[in-house]
Amino acid sequence: MTRPSWAPEGIDLDRPSASRVYDYFVGGMHNFEIDRELAQMIEKFTPNVAETMRANRDLLRRAVRLLTDAGIDQFLDLGSGIPTVGNVHEVAQARNPQARVVYVDIDPVAVAHSQAILDGNPLTAVIHADVAQADSILSSPDVRRLLDFERPIAVLLLGVLHFVPDESDPAAAVAKLLDACVPGSYVAITHATADGQPQEVLDAQKLSGRTSTEITLRGRDEIAAYFGDWTxxxxxxxxxxxxxxxxxxxxxxxPERSGAYGGLAKKD
Structure with missing residues (x-):
């Protein structure tokens, strides 16, 4: 296999990557045959998984367009995966070329691919960090260099909090991130849920416990609590x-088959 420019040395192309599988599901070009084979296996357990992932990506695009039109020009995208087709910097910078974006992901494969893709775009950066470790994110040199927390910012937590187990206290991490934002800031959250889901989806969720990316499904009220007192x-x-x-x-x-809730809130 010829190694493309966006796949830096050190990335094993013979093993599937969760980030590249997601890229495949949302119609991206940064994936390989081994990733597509795994995606097809996943679809056998949860036939609506691709639909859910595309719905999540579509909501991201709609939210970023709305936010950019509202004057937001800086974004902190947590659990970003590979910034492939139609991601935050593409959507935001198409409307405002000066928009700044910092991507955050815990997957080193996603970070390495992202760094290669974003090379040459000085208004973007990607950092390797755990969304549950809010302090390390907020103190990151790249975050401090590109994002001004004295001005309104958009915090994007799309499809990531269900990968944070209860014992890691995702609610505390989200609260710390939101406390760092000034009034006029926004937060967008999407989260997988068991609400209204058929048994096969719940069974597939149990299987996720055998992987490094176990999913914790949460109900609407628990997800709503992440927004705190934001409107x-x-x-x-x-x-x-x-x-x-x-x-x-x-x-x-x-629409309930999307298996996830989403919302956007503003800090008054």
């Missing part, structure tokens, strides 16, 4: 396809 924008915390769809046809007949 949720309409339509509130809803199933992903119901969050400001661009076309009513995008909702589909069973």
């Amino acid at each position: 949720l924008l309409e339509p509130g915390l809803v199933q992903l396809p119901l969050w400001r769809p661009e076309d009513p046809a995008d909702i589909g007949e069973n």
Whole structure:
């Protein structure tokens, strides 16, 4: 296999990567045959998984466009994965070329790929960190260099908190991140849920416990608590396809099958 420029030396191309599998599901180009084979195996257990991931990515794009149009020009994207097609910096910088974005991910494979992809874009950076370790994120030199916490900022926690187990206290980490933001800032959160899910999805969730990326499904009230006292924008915390769809046809007949809630809130 010829190693592409976005796959730096040291990355094993013979083993699948969770980040590249996600990239495949959302229509990206940064994945290999071994990643696609694993994705197809996952789909056998949870046939709606690709739909859920695309719904999450679509919500991200809608939220970033809204935020950029509202004057937000700096973004902290936690659990970002590989910044592939239609990611935060592409959407934001298309509207405001001076928008700044810091990506954060715990997966070293995702970070290495991201650094190669973002090379040459001085208004972006990627750091290797755990979303549960808010202090290390906030004190990162790249975060401090690119993001000014004296001005409004958008904190993006899309599809990441369900990978943080209860014992790591994700609520405390989110609270610390939000406390660092000034009024006028925003937070976007999406989170997988068991609410309304068929048994096969719950069974697949149990299987995730055998991997390094176990998923913790949480209910709507528990997810809503992450927003603290920030004001949720309409339509509130809803199933992903119901969050400001661009076309009513995008909702589909069973939006609950997305298996996740999403919302955007502002600090007053």
